[in-house]
Amino acid sequence: MTFEYAPAPESRSIVSIKPKYGHFINGSFVAGKKHFPTVNPATEEILSHIALGGTSDVDKAVLAAQKAYTKTWSKLSGKERGKYLYRIARILQERAREFAVLETLDNGKPIRETRDIDIPLVAAHFFYHAGWADKLDYAGLGHSPKPYGVAGQIIPWNFPLLMLAWKVAPALATGNTVVLKPAETTSLTALLFAEVCQQAELPDGVVNIVTGDGSTGAAIVNHPGIHKIAFTGSTEVGKKIARAIAETDKKATLELGGKGANIVFDDAPVDETVEGIVNGIFFNQGHVCCAGSRLIVQESIAEEIIEKLKVRMAKIRVGDPLDKNTDLGAINSKEQLAKIKELSAVGDTEGAQRWSPQCNFSDKGYWFAPTIFTGVTQAHRIAQEEIFGPVLSVLTFRTPQEAIDKANNSPFGLSAGIWSEKGSRIFWASQHLKAGVIWANTFNKFDPASPFGGYKESGWGREGGKHGLAAYLKNGKETGAK
Amino acid sequence: MSFYGLVDGSEKSLIHFLDELSGVDQVGAEARAAMLATRSIKTTSKKWAIETAISMVDLTTLEGADTPGKVRALCSKAVRPDPTDPTVPSVGAICVYNDMVEVARTHLDAIGGKHVPVAAVSTAFPSGRASMEVKIQDTQDAIDAGAAEIDMVIDRGAFLAGKYGLVFDEIVKIREVCGGKAHLKVIFETGELVTYDNVRKASYLAMLAGADFIKTSTGKVAPAATPPVVLVMLEAVRDFYSITQRRIGVKPAGGIRTTKDAIKQLVLVNETAGPDWLTPELFRIGASALLNDLLMQRMKMSDGYYASPNYVTID
Numbered sequence: 166m167t168f169e170y171a172p173a174p175e176s177r178s179i180v181s182i183k184p185k186y187g188h189f190i191n192g193s194f195v196a197g198k199k200h201f202p203t204v205n206p207a208t209e210e211i212l213s214h215i216a217l218g219g220t221s222d223v224d225k226a227v228l229a230a231q232k233a234y235t236k237t238w239s240k241l242s243g244k245e246r247g248k249y250l251y252r253i254a255r256i257l258q259e260r261a262r263e264f265a266v267l268e269t270l271d272n273g274k275p276i277r278e279t280r281d282i283d284i285p286l287v288a289a290h291f292f293y294h295a296g297w298a299d300k301l302d303y304a305g306l307g308h309s310p311k312p313y314g315v316a317g318q319i320i321p322w323n324f325p326l327l328m329l330a331w332k333v334a335p336a337l338a339t340g341n342t343v344v345l346k347p348a349e350t351t352s353l354t355a356l357l358f359a360e361v362c363q364q365a366e367l368p369d370g371v372v373n374i375v376t377g378d379g380s381t382g383a384a385i386v387n388h389p390g391i392h393k394i395a396f397t398g399s400t401e402v403g404k405k406i407a408r409a410i411a412e413t414d415k416k417a418t419l420e421l422g423g424k425g426a427n428i429v430f431d432d433a434p435v436d437e438t439v440e441g442i443v444n445g446i447f448f449n450q451g452h453v454c455c456a457g458s459r460l461i462v463q464e465s466i467a468e469e470i471i472e473k474l475k476v477r478m479a480k481i482r483v484g485d486p487l488d489k490n491t492d493l494g495a496i497n498s499k500e501q502l503a504k505i506k507e508l509s510a511v512g513d514t515e516g517a518q519r520w521s522p523q524c525n526f527s528d529k530g531y532w533f534a535p536t537i538f539t540g541v542t543q544a545h546r547i548a549q550e551e552i553f554g555p556v557l558s559v560l561t562f563r564t565p566q567e568a569i570d571k572a573n574n575s576p577f578g579l580s581a582g583i584w585s586e587k588g589s590r591i592f593w594a595s596q597h598l599k600a601g602v603i604w605a606n607t608f609n610k611f612d613p614a615s616p617f618g619g620y621k622e623s624g625w626g627r628e629g630g631k632h633g634l635a636a637y638l639k640n641g642k643e644t645g646a647k
Numbered sequence: 648m649s650f651y652g653l654v655d656g657s658e659k660s661l662i663h664f665l666d667e668l669s670g671v672d673q674v675g676a677e678a679r680a681a682m683l684a685t686r687s688i689k690t691t692s693k694k695w696a697i698e699t700a701i702s703m704v705d706l707t708t709l710e711g712a713d714t715p716g717k718v719r720a721l722c723s724k725a726v727r728p729d730p731t732d733p734t735v736p737s738v739g740a741i742c743v744y745n746d747m748v749e750v751a752r753t754h755l756d757a758i759g760g761k762h763v764p765v766a767a768v769s770t771a772f773p774s775g776r777a778s779m780e781v782k783i784q785d786t787q788d789a790i791d792a793g794a795a796e797i798d799m800v801i802d803r804g805a806f807l808a809g810k811y812g813l814v815f816d817e818i819v820k821i822r823e824v825c826g827g828k829a830h831l832k833v834i835f836e837t838g839e840l841v842t843y844d845n846v847r848k849a850s851y852l853a854m855l856a857g858a859d860f861i862k863t864s865t866g867k868v869a870p871a872a873t874p875p876v877v878l879v880m881l882e883a884v885r886d887f888y889s890i891t892q893r894r895i896g897v898k899p900a901g902g903i904r905t906t907k908d909a910i911k912q913l914v915l916v917n918e919t920a921g922p923d924w925l926t927p928e929l930f931r932i933g934a935s936a937l938l939n940d941l942l943m944q945r946m947k948m949s950d951g952y953y954a955s956p957n958y959v960t961i962d
Binding site: 167168169170171172173277281432433434435436437438440441480489490586606607 | 669670671672674675676678679685686687688689690691692693695696699882913914917918922925
C-alpha cells in the first residue's frame with residue numbers, strides 16, 4: 166500500500182483576471198497602446214495582455230508622481246503616511262488568498278509558498294514600514310531626513326509582489342512617491358496591488374505602475390524627473406543602470422545576482438542541514454538571487470550528505486503549482502528554462518556528474534527537475550555563474566579556511582549559509598565570509614527588520630530594516646550605495 | 648555480546664556510539680515538522696489514511712479505575728470499531744495494565760478477536776521506578792497472561808544522569824524476557840527527556856538493545872507525541888535500517904486525539920521513514936479518544952455530513 170496524496174488544488178475562482186490591462190497612473194487605470202501576453206508558466210495558458218509602456222507613459226507617471234509629491238504626499242505628516250501603510254497592509258492580509266492564487270498563476274511558484282511565505286511577508290513589510298513613518302527623526306539618520314521625491318523602481322519576476330513591497334513600503338514610509346515597473350512576465354499582482362491602493366484611498370499619483378519590458382525600465386532609469394532608482398534583477402542590467410546614471414545626481418540601490426555558498430562543516434546537524442540545502446536551492450524553483458546554489462561541504466562527510474540529499478530530493482513533489490502539496494512549481498518562462506538547460510549542459514560538458522530524481526511532467530508548461538551536480542570545482546562555470554534555477558553545484562573542502570576561500574572566490578557576495586553545531590565556528594566563519602546576508606543553521610529566512618543586500622557584483626546598498634530606510638532619505642548614512 | 652556489530656554493550660562503547668550521532672537542530676526539526684503538517688490530504692487519500700490509522704491504533708486504557716467490564720468493552724470496540732460496518736478494520740492492539748491482560752486476551756478470543764494482540768505496559772509503568780527484579784517479574788507476568796506486546800518504560804533518571812549502560816542493560820534484560828513470545832516496545836517519555844538530541848540518543852540506545860518498536864510516551868506526561876519528536880524518531884529508524892537492514896517500528900502515544908493529528912503522523916511517516924513503515928507492523932498510534940474521531944470522519948466521508956456523536960459507540 167502506498168500513501169498517494171489526492172490532488173488538492175486551491176480554487177482559482179477567487180481571482181478575476183481581466184483580458185487586458187493598462188497602466189496605473191495618477192490613481193486610475195489608463196489604457197495602453199501596445200500589449201503583450203502574460204502566460205501561466207505551468208500550463209502556457211495566456212492569462213491576460215499587459216500594456217507595453219513607452220516613454221510617454223513613463224512621462225505621465227513621473228509627472229503624476231511629482232505632482233502627488235509636491236501637492237499632497239510631502240505635506241502629510243509621518244503619522245498620516247503611516248496610516249495609509251497600515252491600511253494597505255491590512256487590505257493585503259484580507260485579500261491574501263486572492264493575491265496568493267494570482268501570484269501562483271502568473272509566476273508558477275507553488276501555492277504553499279505564496280500562501281505561507283510571499284504574501285505574509287508582503288503584509289509584514291507594509292506593517293513594519295508603517296511603524297517607521299512617524300519615527301524617521303529617531304532612526305539615527307540625522308535630524309529630520311528628507312525624501313528624494315520620485316523613486317523609480319524596477320522589480321524582478323521571482324517574487325513579484327514581495328519585491329514590490331520591498332520597494333514601495335520604504336519609499337512611501339519615507340515620504341517619496343513611486344513609479345514602479347513590474348517584470349514583463351509577472352505584472353498581474355502589481356496591477357492587483359494598484360486596486361489595493363485605490364481601496365486604501367491612497368492619494369492619486371503616490372503609487373504609479375507602468376508595465377512593460379526592458380525599454381520601459383530604461384525610460385524610468387533615464388527620466389530626469391526621477392532622483393532615486395531602486396532595482397532588483399540581474400547583474401548585467403544592474404551594470405547598465407549604473408552606467409546610465411553615472412553622470413547624473415541620481416541615487417541608486419541595486420540588488421543583483423548571487424551564487425550563494427552554503428557551507429556544511431562535519432559537525433553539522435545532518436538532517437536539518439539536508440533540509441536547509443533543499444530549502445536553499447529548491448525554494449521558489451531556485452529563482453532566488455540569494456539561493457544557496459553552491460554547496461560547499463567538508464570532504465569527510467560529503468558522501469553521507471549527498472546520499473541523504475538524494476533521498477530527500479526524491480521526495481520533492483514537483484507539479485501543479487496550485488496544488489497545496491506541491492513543493493516545486495514551474496519555471497517562470499520559456500527563456501529562463503532555456504537558460505537553465507544551457508548552463509546545465511555546460512555542467513555536463515565540463516565533466517560534473519548530474520543527478521535528478523524521476524519526475525513526470527505535463528507536456529505543457531515550463532519544467533525542470535531538481536538537479537545536483539557533484540564533482541564540481543571552482544574552475545567550473547556552474548560554480549561561478551548564476552543559474553537561477555533548481556540546480557545545485559556541490560564542491561568539497563578540507564579545512565575551514567579553504568571553505569571560506571572557496572565561498573569568497575566569486576564575483577558575487579549576496580548570501581551564505583553556515584551549518585555547524587559549534588557556535589565559535591559559526592561566528593568565525595561569518596566574520597570571514599564576504600556576503601551581505603549570512604544564515605547559520607538555516608537558509609532563505611526573511612524579515613522586514615533585517616537589511617538585505619550584497620557585496621561586490623551582488624549590488625549596492627541595503628533594503629529592509631533601518632539601513633533600507635536610509636536609501637530613501639537624503640543625508641541617509643547608508644553604506645555602499647551611490 | 649554484539650549488538651548488530653555496532654556496540655559491545657559496554658557503557659564505553661555506547662557512549663562512543665551516541666557521541667558519534669549527529670545533533671538535531673531544534674529550529675530546523677520543528678520547521679520541517681510544521682511544513683509537513685501543511686500537507687492537504689483529501690478525498691481518496693483521506694479515506695485510505697483514516698482506515699490505515701484505525702488499523703494502527705493501540706486502543707488504550709491505563710487507569711487506576713480500570714475494571715474487567717471496562718476492558719471487555721474496549722476489546723469489543725477493538726475488534727469491530729464500527730458495529731454497523733464490518734469493512735472497518737480491527738485496531739492494531741489493545742493496550743492495558745499487566746493485571747488486565749488475561750481478561751483482555753480471554754474476551755478477545757471469545758468474540759472472534761484472536762487477531763488482535765494484547766499489549767501490556769511494563770517495568771513499573773509509568774515511572775519506571777522499581778528494582779530490576781520487579782521489572783522482570785512485571786514483564787514475565789504479562790507474557791504469562793497472554794501479552795504479545797510489551798510496552799516497557801526506560802529509566803529516565805538513569806538516562807538523564809548519563810548512565811546509558813544502565814538504561815541499555817534494562818532493555819536488554821527485558822528483551823530476553825520477551826524472547827520470541829512478545830514484541831518489545833520501548834517508551835522514552837520524551838516529555839521528560841526534553842531535547843531532540845536526547846530523543847535521538849534514546850532511539851539508538853533502544854534499537855541497539857533489541858527493541859522492536861520505539862515509543863514516545865506513557866500518555867501520563869505532556870508534551871508527548873509532538874510531530875517533531877516523532878520526526879526525529881522516524882529519522883532514527885530510517886537511518887538504523889540503512890545500517891542494519893532491520894526495520895524498527897515507531898509508536899507515538901499521547902496527545903493524538905483527532906483525525907487531523909493522526910493524518911499528520913502518517914504524512915510524517917510517509918515522507919521521513921517512507922511508505923514501508925505505513926503498516927501496523929511498523930507504526931502504531933497509542934490512543935483512546937482518537938478512534939471515535941476517526942470513525943466519525945469516516946462516516947462523514949461516506950454520508951457527506953457529520954453525524955451526532957451518538958452514532959459512535961462510547962467504549
